[in-house]
Amino acid sequence: MIIVTGAAGQLGRIVIAKLLTKVPANQIVALVRDPAKAADLAATGIQVRAANYNEPATLDAAFAGATKVLLISGTEFGQRVQQHRNVIEAAQRAKVELLVYTSVLRADTSPMVVAVEHRETEALIKASGLHYTILRNSWYTENYTASIPSALQHGAFISCAGEGKISSAAREDYAEAAVAVLTQANHAGKIYELGGDEAYTLADLAAEISRQTGKQIPYKNLTQAEYQSALVAAGLPEFLAEFLASSDADAAQGGLFESGRQLSQLIGRPTTSLASVVKATLENGGGNSSH
């Protein structure tokens, strides 16, 4: 039985859809906080079980019969090490054969703020005695294409990533990598550094948006403080603005660059191109700005 945590999230839903093409539905369990929001997952024939990373007893019940667990990292900054510890310990009690974890690029050495909790989680996993695979995911390309509406509205794509090359990939690609390690042999003990094949700067992204929309959307590089202020002015909470600005300042120094192509090797195809993600975003209404 393969258990996927965070299964009702954006990455988790793609993992479940791709797993269903490889594994019988009765071998898949989707772990969600609120089954009422996962009726569509249950309709595929998989089991949907309720559990919360904060509540070990719910994890024990949800892990019954588990052979492999994909731990999709949580969303609550500052609480994630304890939450992940709860999942790891439940996996130990359930004696799972393989724990797969979605970490971040070069979690062991990355200066990025986001790496801290991933680094601590990886240490817990390594100390657990479980067989594990760590998927050190770079950024989702969608993190950046989510800013397309605002870029079209303001006539510029702003950030503070300078000339930093970004090796992001689509959620689809990372989901497929997770499915590969869950369904193939010989991934235990491996730590994969996963990024897109095609590294780009945010100026390249702005040029691609301009090309596809026919509008001139230049990239405007701000200082970290200016970008943080702009995000706050746009309505983002202070902690999120600080996180995003600090991440892009690290990206300017190469924090999101990865040339190893382990992701395309794992999924057996090139990663989704930047142009494709921009196109999909525009087609899904991401470019429907009235300005």
Ligand SMILES: NC(=O)c1ccc[n+]([C@@H]2O[C@H](COP(=O)([O-])OP(=O)(O)OC[C@H]3O[C@@H](n4cnc5c(N)ncnc54)[C@H](OP(=O)(O)O)[C@@H]3O)[C@@H](O)[C@H]2O)c1
């Ligand atoms: N590489 C990147 O660029 C990047 C960007 C953003 C996030 N991430 C990380 O990658 C993960 C997956 O990304 P995503 O886009 O799928 O995020 P998402 O859509 O926000 O999904 C996060 C999932 O985590 C679950 N979750 C959060 N707290 C939980 C808890 N206490 N107990 C049980 N489940 C909990 C959520 O459950 P519910 O469905 O019940 O809410 C949701 O299914 C994120 O959680 C985050 O750690 C990576």
